[in-house]
Amino acid sequence: MTELAKAAASGLDTNAGLGGQQVLDRLVALLDLEKIEENIFRGVSPPHSPTRVFGGQVAGQALVAAGRTVPVERKVHSLHAYFIRAGDPKVPIVYEVDRIRDGRSFTTRRVVAVQHGKAIFALSASFQLDEDGVEHAEQMPDVPDPESLPTLAERTRDFADLLGPRVFPRPIDIRYVNDPPWATRATGQQPARNQVWMRADGSLPDTQLLHVCVLTYASDMTLLDSLLARHGVYWDVDKVLGASLDHALWFHRPFRADEWFLYDSASPTASGARGLATGRFFSRDGRHIATVVQEGLIRVL
CATH class of the missing domain: 3.10.129.10 (Hotdog Thioesterase)
Structure with missing residues (x-):
């Protein structure tokens, strides 16, 4: 387990009294997975959730696992995921990465998150080399500034x-x-x-x-x-x-x-x-x- 991950799982079960940067640092720590074998990573959860792991955490960690098997110049452009079982915050989550394809422009990875010998989450992610092409986009809604x-x-x-x-x-x-x-x-x-x-x-x-x-x-x-x-x-x-x-x-x-x-x-x-x-x-x-x-x-x- 990395030092950052150890800090995230140190037993402090709430974020009470911490500033924004400290709480954010804990999230960064949770995303700092430990590599335990080729294509296999391990993540931890903050123990503040008494029943199940937050879905965004599992998705973020799974994407980290996938990304660490892909050349840095290839950027993720999409992911598709299923939440299969509730995650147990008291035990680590093992992420198993399947290197589906490494093409000339695109790379595909599949990740399965496992706890207690069963899959709790499955993710497929696609990565692409930067390319030029056509562009258009809808306009952002007119809303107040966040500071207001x-x-x-x-x-x-x-x-x-x-x-x-x-x-x-x-x-x-x-x-x-x-x-x-x-x-x-x-x-x-x-x-x-x-x-x-x-x-x-x-x-x-x-x-x-x-x-x-x-x-x-x-x-x-x-x-x-x-x-x-x-x-x-x-x-x-x-x-x-x-x-x-x-x-x-x-x-x-x-x-x-x-x-x-x-x-x-x-x-x-x-x-x-x-x-x-x-x-x-x-x-x-x-x-x-x-x-x-x-x-x-x-x-x-």
């Missing part, structure tokens, strides 16, 4: 009795453009849309793969808010159970995850105890940097 919006701590201050201890310092600074679902749930159904500004809450090294993995981590945060708002419910507040089922990301243009990006998400449909959410990421200067689609399990009891 309240922090997550400020947003949740008046809802402490409702949300309880689940709110703690995070490695991602989140600023809701619209009212968050826990604030609107009492008013009933809201538009199936959610917009937040995000950035890593501190400075990251210049390693390109790390920035992609941090955005991958963040992409599993707030994405299903649009679905919940549509039905006037929220996690752990109402009788609603949920989990990520599958997750797909496409990376379109270079970016830094420690600079502000807009996460614009919507839920076009829900049925059969499943809901679909789509999201677009825009850099602050308006570039469309990534797109995400996720289906989640949603059971309103």
